Amino acid sequence: MNTPVTVSWSVEGQERTALWCSSNNAAPPKSILQVDDTLGADDAYKLATSGTGMLFTGDYHNARQLLSAIARRLPDGAKAKRNTAPPSTAERFYKYRQARTHRARILSMLLVPLGAGPVVSLRRAPDVTEAWTNAFGRLEADAVVPLQELLGAIGAQQWRSTGLHIAALDAKIHPHYGTFAPVRGEYLDLVARAELPGLRRGFDIGTGTGVLAAILAQRGVKQVIGTDSQDRAIACATQTFQTLGLEDRAVAIKQDMFPEGRADVVVCNPPWLPGTPATLLDYAIYDPKSAMLRSFLKSLPEHLVPGGEGWLVISDLAERLGLRSREELLGWIQTAGLVVLGRDDTVPSHGRAMDTSDPFHAQRSAEVTSLWRLGVK
Structure with missing residues (x-):
């Protein structure tokens, strides 16, 4: 428009x-x-x-x-x-x-x-x-x-008026039009329970509603910067921080991928499936040729402090659908000069995974979402 x-x-x-x-x-x-x-x-x-x-x-x-x-x-x-x-x-x-x-x-x-x-x-x-x-x-x-x-x-x-309760924050957020509502709490719990490598600075790449940045800030990270390329996401994340009283330690800026500088922890929950977006909300689900995922991994080392970690939050649904292999993901991690420090997995609890009428029920019900802890070699 x-x-x-x-x-x-x-x-x-x-x-x-x-x-x-x-x-x-x-x-x-x-x-x-x-x-x-x-x-x-x-x-x-x-x-x-x-x-x-x-x-x-x-x-x-x-x-x-x-x-x-x-x-x-x-x-x-x-x-x-x-x-x-x-x-x-x-x-x-x-x-x-x-x-x-x-x-x-x-x-x-x-x-x-x-x-x-x-x-x-x-x-x-x-x-x-x-x-x-x-x-x-x-x-x-x-x-x-x-x-x-x-x-x-x-x-x-x-959605915006009623709000969405986020258990990991023990609070409501209010998603704006065109920002993906984080209805799948299991991946938020992964970020809420992972051991933090430091509390000085954190980045949230592709912040959307700002929910992951808010979790980091609520957990004690002193300065959190969420980035997004969409104005509507920046407005939504800013409101999230204000609603939760976190605006003194969390900020959203319009930026494609990384802000300047380095951080103790850099979290990214990229679109999970390779594919071409057809609608506004599709941009939160489909990543053409896994471009955002590969860009995050490639640039991550130059944005981590010594001993810092990158947290990649991603589902294996693409692998189960035959759209991307685990070998490809591990290859991109290695090529970027990164090592896997650990991984925490969770299974879906959302309704779609239980829907037997879904044509891809077998794949969705077996899906595993992981937080990959990545460090520099």
């Missing part, structure tokens, strides 16, 4: 124009058709798969039901075709990811109009002012947004 883009459509021979809004930087539909409550789900699905955007002008709740109906018509991409050789786990996962990307694109074809403020210009629409403003800032002109993204902003506002 940094570069203004407009979309146009026709109503009774008159051309209408509005701003195009997409936090995922999705391209606007090539053509837009104004529709209302009379549009059936089958016709909507056909329009969406043909690349036609549907600007809904009826009832808000009917728009949500139509979106759900379109979603039910989409294949999940997890099943193999008949009479073909069984694909590998990695091949199945790639197909699944392709289907999810296709799904996101199709669902983004159902659009809703916004008036300045913003106001959702549909009957029975909720007040989205706070959710939209916290996610994107004020809206000064008429706009069009995918309903799916508007619902994401509304859901994020609920």
Whole structure:
């Protein structure tokens, strides 16, 4: 949404124009058709798969039901075709990811109009002012947004308002839109219980909500610097430190990877799976060609004090899916001039690992998350 883009459509021979809004930087539909409550789900699905955007002008709740109906018509991409050789786990996962990307694109074809403020210009629409403003800032002109993204902003506002209790901090944090909510407490517990090599200075690379930096600060590290490349993450982490009363020892700065200087402990919880992000939240899950992971390992030695440690918090799900091998990870560690000082493992306790309907339940239920303690050779 940094570069203004407009979309146009026709109503009774008159051309209408509005701003195009997409936090995922999705391209606007090539053509837009104004529709209302009379549009059936089958016709909507056909329009969406043909690349036609549907600007809904009826009832808000009917728009949500139509979106759900379109979603039910989409294949999940997890099943193999008949009479073909069984694909590998990695091949199945790639197909699944392709289907999810296709799904996101199709669902983004159902659009809703916004008036300045913003106001959702549909009957029975909720007040989205706070959710939209916290996610994107004020809206000064008429706009069009995918309903799916508007619902994401509304859901994020609920997370932000309610907060998320973090057992490792014994406190709540309030995730912002576009920052990954740390619902998986097991990896936070690894950082909370690892023996600290020193208390003078710590770095948290890719801080997100700031939760790992906050754990270090709460454990007594005197100066903690969290870095992130996203403005929304910096704002969220800063609020986390203020809410917890840690702003005198923890700070978030906009920086790609490492800040200047060296630290006693450098923690990084990179995206766990190699892959291309398709949505804003995907950036917390998918790391193209493991670029962030490899960059962290390569530069870590020059940012550790003598005797300092790098804490890599990462799952082995990529290995179980066949996307990356343990040998590759160990090779990157060795090439960087690092040694493994120790490792602490934990098993998942989140709901998805227990979901037997998940097409990758076998891999998710066997997943192990580890804190790798790394030192310089």
